[in-house]
Amino acid sequence: MLKSYRNNRGNLTLKEKSIFIGSLLLFFLGALLWYNYMHRTVVLTPEKLFEETFVEPVTSVRQLEGGNSQSFGNDFWIKFESDTPVHLRNPQEFKTSVAEVGRRWFSEKYPADGCLRDAAVNYEFYMFNSSVVGKTTQGWFLTNKKRKRYFYRHWDM
Numbered sequence: 385m386l387k388s389y390r391n392n393r394g395n396l397t398l399k400e401k402s403i404f405i406g407s408l409l410l411f412f413l414g415a416l417l418w419y420n421y422m423h424r425t426v427v428l429t430p431e432k433l434f435e436e437t438f439v440e441p442v443t444s445v446r447q448l449e450g451g452n453s454q455s456f457g458n459d460f461w462i463k464f465e466s467d468t469p470v471h472l473r474n475p476q477e478f479k480t481s482v483a484e485v486g487r488r489w490f491s492e493k494y495p496a497d498g499c500l501r502d503a504a505v506n507y508e509f510y511m512f513n514s515s516v517v518g519k520t521t522q523g524w525f526l527t528n529k530k531r532k533r534y535f536y537r538h539w540d541m
Contacts, residue, residue: 430462437536439471457541461493465533478525483507486526490535499531506530
């Protein structure tokens with residue numbers, strides 16, 4: 385027969401209470417650390433975003449400027465000029481898309497930029513989308529071929 389080590393099933397020993405409270409504290413600590421890891425704020429400067437995205441050195445471009453927003457996920461964008469074409473670090477991830485989508489979004493961020501009002505034939509637009517459990521990452525790359533102006537957006541949620 386199995387021996388019962390408890391005299392009364394309703395009462396817990398001090399050791400059992402300690403193990404239960406310790407396990408509960410470890411669970412909540414792990415949940416807090418996971419939440420902070422998933423929702424940490426990452427601030428990328430325009431230079432850092434450029435270096436992570438493109439093969440060329442940041443010194444090869446002019447008028448690099450950008451912005452960011454952390455209202456719903458992390459959203460970073462840059463614009464710059466270059467006399468030579470720039471190359472993405474991971475071009476295989478990007479697919480050609482309708483340029484009007486990117487042009488409209490960037491024209492809201494840079495309303496004074498006249499190159500965003502050119503004819504549609506002057507643009508090339510590429511985008512990527514990556515979904516991993518708990519995180520979606522997207523990127524847009526808009527090029528105005530005529531004026532050699534480039535726009536890039538990266539965001540995740």
